[in-house]
Amino acid sequence: MNIINLNLGDRSYPIHIASGLLDQISSILSEKNRGQKWIIISQYRLMELFGFDLMGRLKSSGFTTDFITVPIGEAAKSINEFSRIISQMIEMNCDRSTSILALGGGVVGDVAGFAASTFMRGVDYYQIPTTLLAMVDSAIGGKTGINIAEGKNLVGAIYQPKAVFVDPTLLKSLPxxxxxxxxxxxxxxxxxxxxxxxxxxxxxxxxxxxxxxxxxxxxxxxxxxxxxxxxxxxxxxxxxxxxxxxxxxxxxxxxxxxxxxxxxxxxxxxxxxxxxxxxxxxxxxxxxxxxxxxxxxxxxxxxxxxxxxxxxxxxxxxxxxxxxxxxxxxxxxxxxxxxxxxxxxxxxxxxxxxxx
Ligand SMILES: NC(=O)c1ccc[n+]([C@@H]2O[C@H](COP(=O)([O-])OP(=O)(O)OC[C@H]3O[C@@H](n4cnc5c(N)ncnc54)[C@H](O)[C@@H]3O)[C@@H](O)[C@H]2O)c1
Ligand SMILES: [Zn+2]
Incomplete structure (x- = not known):
């Protein structure tokens, strides 16, 4: 496995890159598991492709997990979807210790990252990019955000993830x-x-x-x-x-x-x-x-x-x-x-x- 460290003082984090990495995420994250809730934010299609497997592995390693899906396309990066994510997290009894796993392309990464930056003034999150664009760009660097009627990405935050997990084998199903x-x-x-x-x-x-x-x-x-x-x-x-x-x-x-x-x-x-x-x-x-x-x-x-x-x-x-x-x-x-x-x-x- 290759690891690149993004150095930002106490906000530094590793970018893990390896084929087959998805299967290893639960063991890499186990040292971060203190019994908190782990919420996967994704799209239903991506849950079927990768998310349910990931959830199964996390569960069998002792993680408490749940998932929230957002629609396909830019519609997911809206105030409505953002607010729906926050409400669902409250319903799921999430608190300040909750960790978010953003599993998807730039759309999921941006809205999930923004939810992480604001939920209870900020919770930990991890990027698991599934598109090539997200692997080399949007999952790295902490830019998160949503769109408003006046334009794209006009509401957001710079909020760094705790780690990025890049598994190039996920690209096999990408159009x-x-x-x-x-x-x-x-x-x-x-x-x-x-x-x-x-x-x-x-x-x-x-x-x-x-x-x-x-x-x-x-x-x-x-x-x-x-x-x-x-x-x-x-x-x-x-x-x-x-x-x-x-x-x-x-x-x-x-x-x-x-x-x-x-x-x-x-x-x-x-x-x-x-x-x-x-x-x-x-x-x-x-x-x-x-x-x-x-x-x-x-x-x-x-x-x-x-x-x-x-x-x-x-x-x-x-x-x-x-x-x-x-x-x-x-x-x-x-x-x-x-x-x-x-x-x-x-x-x-x-x-x-x-x-x-
Ligand atoms: N935060 C940043 O720094 C940053 C940088 C660049 C772009 N962006 C944002 O990223 C978004 C675009 O991201 P994108 O290009 O990844 O598009 P996307 O997230 O919409 O994904 C494209 C499509 O591919 C599907 N998909 C994703 N992974 C798949 C897989 N492995 N197999 C099959 N289907 C898969 C998705 O469901 C979606 O339909 C834009 O909203 C843009 O503003 C953010
Ligand atoms: Zn770009």
Whole structure:
């Protein structure tokens, strides 16, 4: 088993990564079991796939367990669902000693983590990510939250889990499009932080069927953990994780969250941001082409002819705007990202032509 330690003083925690890890969680957690209630928060489909097995193992190791399910999709990240989770926990006689296990993708992780951060002013929780995106991104770093009518993730907390358990074998049942979406975020880690890793991902994408998930997930988690350690609350360097996201979020909002998955939108967003980096005299022609060709190895959904002018307002709405100015992440070289406020509307509009 591989363990990465995310170092944040007394909020530090291990990220365990191993194939078959799900079966070992009960023994790893047994030293944390002081007779409290352990609540698995998940989706019913995921309970059937993995959750009931996990519960069985926990029970036979002496844990007191129960489970709460939330709906599929962003609907789970709502005030209503959040409040339902809290009410169910009260009904289940949960108290301050209760521990939560968030078993699912980013949706489950975000709402379960937020419930953990607020229930009785905060209880322990553990992330057990089941999507590729959650394994390399949302389960690590403590960002939790829900959506409101005015926008996504506008209510939340930074609240770190006590451990993260990544078992790449859970990806076997994950729909292919969800895997592709996660691969987009993985390309991002190479592009912003590690050229050698970028090359390794690019070569591995030649044959997605035999993609070395465990090894690649490990390095991606290491990069995310390093960045969070340096800047937990996104005051500076953590911002580079938003590479591809300013235009990505705008594409996601324009095409509808159902049509274009997050990582797919970010993949297109990275091509645009790469093109802008090149225009601003940073990323070399060669590196830009290498970035674009690598992203194009992913079978992304085609973007039908769209009107760039309709995307721009969404770009400007992005919450990464500080005092009205966009804080845009660009690449200096492959493997090194910087932020700039010098990205004009015209550059953004022209970059969108590249992905049409
Ligand atoms: N907290 C953060 O730092 C952070 C970072 C990035 C994204 N997010 C959030 O993450 C969410 C997206 O997460 P996601 O992409 O994981 O989507 P998701 O959680 O909606 O999961 C995608 C789909 O796959 C299903 N699924 C999950 N694991 C499965 C498995 N192993 N086998 C079969 N089906 C499985 C789910 O039921 C769901 O239908 C968004 O709400 C986004 O805002 C949060
Ligand atoms: Zn993302």
């Amino acid at each position: 292919k499009e969800e895997v592709i979406s996660g691969l987009g975020e993985i390309i991002k880690y190479g592009a912003i932080k590690d050229k050698e890793f970028f090359n390794e991902i690019s070569n591995s994408l030649e044959n997605i069927e035999s993609f070395p998930f465990e090894k690649i997930i490990y390095r991606a988690c290491e990069i995310k953990a390093d960045i969070v350690t340096l800047d937990e609350r996104e005051g500076s360097i953590r911002r580079i994780l938003n590479f591809g996201h300013t235009i990505g979020h705008a594409l996601e909002a324009h095409f509808g969250y159902g049509k274009l998955r997050h990582g797919e939108a970010v993949s297109y967003g990275m091509i645009c941001a790469g093109w802008i980096s090149n225009q601003l005299g940073h990323l070399s022609d060669n590196d830009y082409q290498r970035l674009k060709k690598t992203i194009e190895k992913l079978p992304l959904p085609m973007l039908n002819n769209f009107d760039q002018n309709k995307i721009l307002p969404f770009v400007k709405n992005d919450k990464k705007t500080v005092s009205g100015k966009l804080n845009f992440v660009i690449l200096d070289t492959l493997g090194s990202a910087i932020t700039t406020k010098d990205v004009s509307d015209e550059l953004i509009l022209n970059s969108l032509k590249v992905i049409q």
